[in-house]
Amino acid sequence: xxxxxxxxxxxxxxxxxxSQEVVFAxxxxxxxxxxxxxxxxAHHDVHYRxxxxxxxxxxxxxxxxxKNGQTxxxxxxxxxxxxxxxxxFTWSWQKRMPDGTTAQLHEERETLVTVxxxxxxxxxxxxxxxxxxxxxxxxxAAHDEHxxxxxxxxxxxxxxxxx
Numbered sequence: 095x096x097x098x099x100x101x102x103x104x105x106x107x108x109x110x111x112x113s114q115e116v117v118f119a120x121x122x123x124x125x126x127x128x129x130x131x132x133x134x135x136a137h138h139d140v141h142y143r144x145x146x147x148x149x150x151x152x153x154x155x156x157x158x159x160x161k162n163g164q165t166x167x168x169x170x171x172x173x174x175x176x177x178x179x180x181x182x183f184t185w186s187w188q189k190r191m192p193d194g195t196t197a198q199l200h201e202e203r204e205t206l207v208t209v210x211x212x213x214x215x216x217x218x219x220x221x222x223x224x225x226x227x228x229x230x231x232x233x234x235a236a237h238d239e240h241x242x243x244x245x246x247x248x249x250x251x252x253x254x255x256x257x
Contacts, residue, residue, distance in 0.1 A: 208229075
């Protein structure tokens with residue numbers, strides 16, 4: 095009998111001083127998403143090879159790290175796009191090897207990201223609480239690395255709004 099794998103679930107919460115529609119659009123409009131997603135490291139050059147934000151649509155992004163000369167490929171499929179409340183998509187990382195082949199990172203399997211957008215009131219006007227839940231990590235190391243990445247991306251998003 096197989097031993098069940100532990101699932102290291104990550105949850106990140108942020109509140110943005112913008113309407114639910116504005117924050118959702120930053121995730122669901124391809125031109126806006128390209129301005130902040132995975133832009134949390136100055137020496138990363140990000141290019142989307144595919145980006146179709148709809149249920150069943152795929153995305154493929156390549157990140158070239160000029161510091162170490164590596165290329166990382168993130169990919170997945172959108173499972174749910176429900177404006178302005180919720181997005182979910184699968185997530186997987188690979189690294190391109192010098193011979194052009196790719197290899198999985200962190201013993202990682204495909205994981206699931208769910209982003210929920212909750213309208214909130216604030217003294218200065220509309221606000222949105224964003225709750226990002228990323229499930230399916232096989233190790234604490236993969237969890238921690240993604241925690242840093244998501245928080246860095248959301249820091250960039252905070253400075254980019256409204257976009």
